Amino acid sequence: MDTVSETTWQDELRDAFRKPSELAAFLDVSPSRLPPLPESDTFPLLVPRGFASRMRKGDPSDPLLRQVWPDAAESVAAPEERLDPVGDLSARKAPGLLQKYASRALVVTTGACAVHCRYCFRQNFPYDESATAPSRWAAQLEAFRSDASLREAVLSGGDPLILPDSVLASRVADLESVAHLSTLRIHSRLPVVLPSRITRNLCRILSASRLRIAVVVHANHPAEIDAQVASAVGRLREAGAVVLNQSVLLAGVNDSADVLERLSLALWDAGAMPYYLHALDRVEGSSRFRVADADGIRLIEELRRRLPGYLVPRFVREIEGEPSKTPVG
Numbered sequence: 460m461d462t463v464s465e466t467t468w469q470d471e472l473r474d475a476f477r478k479p480s481e482l483a484a485f486l487d488v489s490p491s492r493l494p495p496l497p498e499s500d501t502f503p504l505l506v507p508r509g510f511a512s513r514m515r516k517g518d519p520s521d522p523l524l525r526q527v528w529p530d531a532a533e534s535v536a537a538p539e540e541r542l543d544p545v546g547d548l549s550a551r552k553a554p555g556l557l558q559k560y561a562s563r564a565l566v567v568t569t570g571a572c573a574v575h576c577r578y579c580f581r582q583n584f585p586y587d588e589s590a591t592a593p594s595r596w597a598a599q600l601e602a603f604r605s606d607a608s609l610r611e612a613v614l615s616g617g618d619p620l621i622l623p624d625s626v627l628a629s630r631v632a633d634l635e636s637v638a639h640l641s642t643l644r645i646h647s648r649l650p651v652v653l654p655s656r657i658t659r660n661l662c663r664i665l666s667a668s669r670l671r672i673a674v675v676v677h678a679n680h681p682a683e684i685d686a687q688v689a690s691a692v693g694r695l696r697e698a699g700a701v702v703l704n705q706s707v708l709l710a711g712v713n714d715s716a717d718v719l720e721r722l723s724l725a726l727w728d729a730g731a732m733p734y735y736l737h738a739l740d741r742v743e744g745s746s747r748f749r750v751a752d753a754d755g756i757r758l759i760e761e762l763r764r765r766l767p768g769y770l771v772p773r774f775v776r777e778i779e780g781e782p783s784k785t786p787v788g
């Protein structure tokens with residue numbers, strides 16, 4: 460019998476915090492001790508209760524809370540910030556299909572996520588309600604079929620694991636029918652923020668595939684990784700997936716060697732390999748999270764002194780038009 464069920468994660472998602480006042484009350488933090496909220500509600504608060512339960516009660520500076528608390532500072536764009544900081548729009552190969560690099564292309568499967576990260580570079584992407592429409596998927600699949608140079612399909616978003624298993628199973632089957640594809644990569648924050656999403660049924664879909672599977676999760680701070688997250692990563696690995704982690708270097712969250720060291724060790728214990736540490740993409744209103752490159756380089760040098768090389772993530776930046784992620788430093 461399944462120990463986790465699809466109903467459970469969907470119920471958890473429905474029950475997520477959507478009102479800042481309710482999250483503040485849950486954390487025993489007076490709203491007066493938190494940054495003032497933006498006037499606009501275009502990218503509203505969204506936090507699963509399980510993720511909120513990993514925040515420190517009574518601490519308005521908690522690093523997990525800082526990632527999700529809407530802040531009036533988001534309304535102010537610095538001159539170098541952009542709505543589309545990494546050139547997603549100019550990389551469109553078909554509606555909802557991006558190709559920036561050789562041999563792989565990325566499907567923007569949905570605009571929905573289980574959490575709204577305030578620094579998200581894709582928060583202004585023109586998702587539309589037809590993102591999962593059959594006609595759109597047919598065009599994306601045809602783009603994979605007609606380009607034999609593509610070896611890897613990347614399902615991203617939003618968060619692809621927010622889609623029902625039936626849709627995911629059908630996407631995986633369609634991609635398997637493209638003979639030149641060998642790898643399926645899934646970019647998802649759900650194993651971290653809503654680990655119950657990694658159901659046995661989802662794992663069955665992944666393990667039955669002829670494609671090699673990489674799941675790239677997204678954790679920024681060691682406190683995000685608890686026993687449930689480790690268990691979810693374990694289920695993905697048992698299903699045959701390689702599990703990697705990408706983080707974003709964020710001021711006030713993980714801009715310290717101690718935190719990054721503990722993050723790498725927690726990932727290793729959970730079974731996920733540290734992969735990328737991204738320099739923050741300059742999306743509008745994100746400057747409170749920015750860390751100077753020189754500081755990031757110093758942090759990585761310190762990690763190299765403390766950790767084996769396989770636990771030191773690559774510090775990179777995405778630059779529009781470049782043929783790969785660009786190493787910083």
Ligand code: SF4
Binds near residue numbers: 575576616648677
């Ligand atoms: S889960 Fe990923 S896509 Fe969704 S808001 Fe967070 S960073 Fe953006």
